[in-house]
Amino acid sequence: MAVLAVVFVVVLGLYFCSAALLRWNELRYRRKGLPPGTMGWPVFGETTEFLKQGPTFMKNQRARYGNFFKSHILGCPTVVSMDPELNRYILMNEAKGLVPGYPQSMLDILGKCNIAAVHGSTHKYMRGALLSLVNPTMIRDQFLPTIDEFMRSHLSNWDNQLIDIQQKTKEMAFLSSLKQIAGSASSTSMSQVFMSEFFKLVLGTISLPIDLPGTNYRHGFQARKNIVNILRRIIEERRVSQDREHDMLACLLRAEETKHKLNDEEIIDLIITFLYSGYETVSTTSMMAVKYLHDHPQALNELIKEHSEITARKKPDDPINWADFKSMRFTRAVILETSRLATIVNGVLRKTTRDMEINGFVIPKGWRIYVYTREVNYDPYMYPDPFIFNPWRWMDKCLETHNYFLLFGGGTRQCPGKELGIAEISTFLHYFVTRYRWEEVGGDKLVKFPRVEAPNGLRLRILSGIWPGIEMTQDDLDLHRWFVVDGDSVYSLEMKLENSKSEKMARLNMQCLLLADDGVSCWLSGGHGSRPTMDLF
Numbered sequence: 210m211a212v213l214a215v216v217f218v219v220v221l222g223l224y225f226c227s228a229a230l231l232r233w234n235e236l237r238y239r240r241k242g243l244p245p246g247t248m249g250w251p252v253f254g255e256t257t258e259f260l261k262q263g264p265t266f267m268k269n270q271r272a273r274y275g276n277f278f279k280s281h282i283l284g285c286p287t288v289v290s291m292d293p294e295l296n297r298y299i300l301m302n303e304a305k306g307l308v309p310g311y312p313q314s315m316l317d318i319l320g321k322c323n324i325a326a327v328h329g330s331t332h333k334y335m336r337g338a339l340l341s342l343v344n345p346t347m348i349r350d351q352f353l354p355t356i357d358e359f360m361r362s363h364l365s366n367w368d369n370q371l372i373d374i375q376q377k378t379k380e381m382a383f384l385s386s387l388k389q390i391a392g393s394a395s396s397t398s399m400s401q402v403f404m405s406e407f408f409k410l411v412l413g414t415i416s417l418p419i420d421l422p423g424t425n426y427r428h429g430f431q432a433r434k435n436i437v438n439i440l441r442r443i444i445e446e447r448r449v450s451q452d453r454e455h456d457m458l459a460c461l462l463r464a465e466e467t468k469h470k471l472n473d474e475e476i477i478d479l480i481i482t483f484l485y486s487g488y489e490t491v492s493t494t495s496m497m498a499v500k501y502l503h504d505h506p507q508a509l510n511e512l513i514k515e516h517s518e519i520t521a522r523k524k525p526d527d528p529i530n531w532a533d534f535k536s537m538r539f540t541r542a543v544i545l546e547t548s549r550l551a552t553i554v555n556g557v558l559r560k561t562t563r564d565m566e567i568n569g570f571v572i573p574k575g576w577r578i579y580v581y582t583r584e585v586n587y588d589p590y591m592y593p594d595p596f597i598f599n600p601w602r603w604m605d606k607c608l609e610t611h612n613y614f615l616l617f618g619g620g621t622r623q624c625p626g627k628e629l630g631i632a633e634i635s636t637f638l639h640y641f642v643t644r645y646r647w648e649e650v651g652g653d654k655l656v657k658f659p660r661v662e663a664p665n666g667l668r669l670r671i672l673s674g675i676w677p678g679i680e681m682t683q684d685d686l687d688l689h690r691w692f693v694v695d696g697d698s699v700y701s702l703e704m705k706l707e708n709s710k711s712e713k714m715a716r717l718n719m720q721c722l723l724l725a726d727d728g729v730s731c732w733l734s735g736g737h738g739s740r741p742t743m744d745l746f
């Protein structure tokens with residue numbers, strides 16, 4: 210009995226202490242004009258609930274306090290904005306004092322000239338320098354051929370392999386960017402060292418800034434130092450070399466082409482910015498596109514058709530060019546739909562540089578504003594049946610110019626790498642779907658919040674391109690001389706037949722376009738696991 214009484218008193222004591230702490234924390238932040246909301250525990254705030262419950266936490270708070278509420282997450286007092294109109298306003302008004310508010314660990318590791326760390330005129334000229342490198346002309350003339358060459362080689366020899374598509378797309382996003390930055394250096398053994406340091410740097414930026422041996426933050430910081438040394442060496446080698454390279458570094462070193470002369474420190478931070486900003490976004494979108502296409506055979510067939518038509522009008526060694534890229538309308542739709550449905554970016558962070566009035570509330574100087582754009586991705590008015598993967602909804606261009614289209618941010622910080630990122634993912638998908646069929650090994654978990662990732666990888670079995678059981682009539686075989694356009698190669702149909710003509714069976718790659726010498730063509734289509742069909746057109 211006595212023990213029970215002690216337990217009771219302890220529990221009661223804990224309850225009152227907790228209630229008092231929570232109350233004290235609420236009072237600490239009680240100020241006239243602040244938005245409604247709760248601040249959670251001292252120091253930790255509501256970070257645990259936010260990370261554990263993610264979107265559900267946000268929705269619950271919205272149900273209680275509306276679209277604009279206060280909280281304390283990730284170590285800072287924060288106002289969460291879930292109102293699309295307000296989100297747009299915040300993104301458009303950096304000049305009024307709403308500057309990026311990314312965590313200190315991220316800014317420390319990415320460098321003081323990193324684009325997220327600079328504002329005003331410094332941001333203007335760093336952004337200008339970047340835009341001069343990733344504009345449409347550069348993508349057309351310089352990047353597309355490089356991306357094409359890289360993807361052909363990165364996606365070779367996957368037949369009959371068990372691969373982790375998450376790992377492959379991560380390597381793809383990093384190495385493809387490195388090739389664009391420093392073409393010749395990217396093919397040396399240094400690129401592997403660079404990549405492993407870069408992965409540590411990324412982990413460091415999303416960790417707590419605890420500078421102790423063994424922490425991800427310490428590793429990330431060390432990785433930054435190593436990367437800076439590698440980049441300094443490459444820059445020095447370039448300066449003494451007589452070779453005229455055609456990559457991003459060459460442009461940055463030839464200051465007259467960028468209009469903005471950057472010093473070495475700025476060049477290095479700009480390169481890290483470029484690698485970092487395009488890395489997770491491009492790799493995760495590519496992985497999730499493969500996942501959604503696997504689960505939606507109709508969309509996959511449409512995509513294969515688009516890419517086989519491109520292949521059919523080119524010679525095997527012709528690279529993907531600007532006209533091909535521009536013709537990939539359905540591919541673009543797949544990428545945007547993937548980005549929307551998976552919510553690759555949940556939102557962006559800003560902080561106030563002075564006390565500011567927003568939406569009738571007063572936000573104190575130094576508070577974070579979480580511009581939470583996730584919910585608009587599932588708005589049924591903007592995207593009917595929002596939880597369905599439906600790339601066709603993007604075929605109407607208007608969606609991309611909609612005021613609340615914020616997949617790539619908005620205002621002065623709108624993503625400058627959007628088209629480059631889409632070009633990379635499109636080229637990746639081109640070689641993936643025209644070369645391979647695949648099935649999921651199964652059982653792999655996907656986490657959607659706070660980042661989209663497969664904690665144990667996403668394993669695929671890559672199958673050879675042969676798809677059994679296409680039936681052709683004897684008339685089809687007799688009347689026309691058929692050629693098979695299969696990935697990069699063109700064969701006569703006979704070479705592809707495994708069974709005799711008389712059995713009227715051709716074992717063909719499902720991703721083939723059949724062309725006859727008299728101009729008749731035929732599309733072979735078939736979903737994963739479904740029987741292929743032949744549509745004459």
Ligand code: HEM
Pocket residue numbers: 309324325336339343482483486487488490491494548553554557558615616617618619621622623624625626627629630631
């Ligand atoms: C295709 C996938 C991509 C997505 C979904 C994406 C998304 C975004 C978003 C939402 C922002 C706004 C951040 C903010 O307002 O704080 C942003 C900014 C940025 N993105 Fe991307 N991005 C992608 C690809 C790329 C690529 C390939 C690059 C490489 C050049 C890049 C470079 C940047 C940079 C430098 C910024 C900061 C711009 C500034 O602060 O002025 N992004 N991106």
